[in-house]
Amino acid sequence: MSFASTTRIPVSGLTKHIGALGKAREFGILVALALVVTAATAKNPAFLFSPDGWRDLLLTPSILVLVAVGQAFVIITRNVDLSVGSVMGLSAYLTGRLFIDVPGIPIPVVVVLAVLFGAVLGLINGALVAFARVPAMVITLGTLYAYRGINVMWAGSSRVNASDMPREFLALGTGQILWIPVLSIVAVLVLAAAAWYMRNTRGGREYYAIGSDPAAAELYGLAVTRRVLTAFILSGALAGLAGVFYAARYGSVSSQAGAGWELDAVGAAVIGGVAITGGVGTVWGAAIGAVLLMTINRALPILGIPDFWQRAVVGVLIIGAIVLDRWLAVRQRQRLIEARDES
């Protein structure tokens, strides 16, 4: 908020940064996450302090983090990608089939192929949305069905089992480097790259500009079509990567893998402060939202609440988050009006 700095007494860089951190929307979600972890740990120390608990805490959310980051890209451009669950399931199944059908295929090749496959599925979404100028919700609702249908037709009632995949690949799913699971490290690297891109580059800022006002962005000469297309490709590619993770983590992939994840991904982004109306939010927020969702899922049984209530808690969280965002936006507007009237 540069307008305030002209009237305020200059503060040191560090204080300003800490102040900004406290004011950031993501901070509230982080506090909520810390509270959940603390409460669960107080009840059962194994939640955080046992090797398994620690590993699960980091490992379980990393798949949803990837999908939510991709979703954040799309939502920031004022679109939505409902097909991510189906894309993820399809790439997870592709991963398994590649290991079965091409014996001895190197793992990196499989990862690259699955990510590319996801990107192609995302490209189909993006091309339909960007070129045909139709609402993303309808298109991705259609491809949600279509991709899932292809998956079911391809897989039938068969499933890929852990025994079909090489041991080294499955070791990726559970392996750790210095007590940190490999998958979580990959997820954090992807997240950091995405966050840097969205915050610091011209391209990243253009996504926000498009989401804030598509018509203005077009008039200003931004490549709206190309950006929207890229957002969908990124979302598809990340869902593809999440599919590889899914196969590595769970070892068994049926045709229903990832069903319903689209709502978790949108929910995670919304909880993390990405406004569904576009132009607002960060990928960090979406990622923290994803971690919060998955952690609550595991913490509820420990806190003595049957995990049947998990979805209800998620619903309350989503509604709470958007009400909070609305309140913050209204307050911000009032403050801006006051600042204008004073000057």
Add this chain to the structure above:
Amino acid sequence: MTTATPAASTASVRTTRDFDKPLWRRLLLTRETAIVALLLFVVIVSAVTVKGFAQPITVNYLLLDIAPILLIALPMTLVMITGEIDLSVGSMVGLASVVTGVAVEAGMPFEAAALLALFVGVVGGAVNGFLVTVVGLPSLAVTIGTLALFRGLAVGLLGTTAVTDFPEAWTALAKAKIAGTTIPYITVPFLILLAIFAIVLHFTPFGRGIYAIGLSKDAARFSGVHVERTKFILFVVAGLVSAFAGIYYTLRFGSARGDNATGLELQVIAAVVLGGVSVFGGRGQLYGVVAAALLIGTLSSALRLANVTSDVINIITGVLLVLSVVAASVLAWLQKARTRPARPPHPAAVTAP
């Protein structure tokens, strides 16, 4: 949604231009007519080629299966014409089903339990309506939240158990056929609701206000339409009808479970959009939506009888949905290209499958 502005402007241009065309073109060359024609085509082709499709029993199962979709599509059409959306309907079906089950299990007579479920539907719809109209939140986000919330309450109340002892008379009624035909009784309340919705939407100021809101909220407000009140009422009605569909669902399968009707919201929205309702609001007809719901149902039952795996219907639903919206914008683009030949063609729009 990126494209809200250009699409809205082409839509408004097109409605005014519609009156330049002769009457028969305005009546026959519409989205709704295309869907009805496609429905008739599918029915005739399946009756000729698919063995067993022409039997009356097919109609019975078809109507029983798609009754919840048909029922909920009515209020959903109205909600979507105002430019809003309600994703929580499937969860409300589940919640109403569970509430009925829990109340019956607690010793309440079925009739009272059903009323309680309808009341829950009204309350749930009011929650959606309150958050959208009073707090001013986007309905997509709100109803994703209540989708999780209502489903969570449903699953939380019953866990993995199911309630199955409902009065025989009622479960039989849900599946009963109208004497002498193979048409199930559920079509009677549906037809009554259809008549009410059609009259309200097409022949009352309230209904015309719904279109006005979808075309331009501000213009509607300035011309005296109660925008917030209208939307609130529509969300409440959507909750109420979903709850009714939930009671029917419970009786039809004789069991109340937390995961009843999971994913129904997407099927309903698919039917509504396929039926020609614009997601931007302001455009759509009830008969198109009913035809689209019947089309999806007919296709799936014909394919099932033809021993095609029922999963192919997912692909067909998806592709139909995508094609229906893409076709509209390609047609609009072609029309524009014809009237303004100076503009160089946009190659991408043609190649888009």
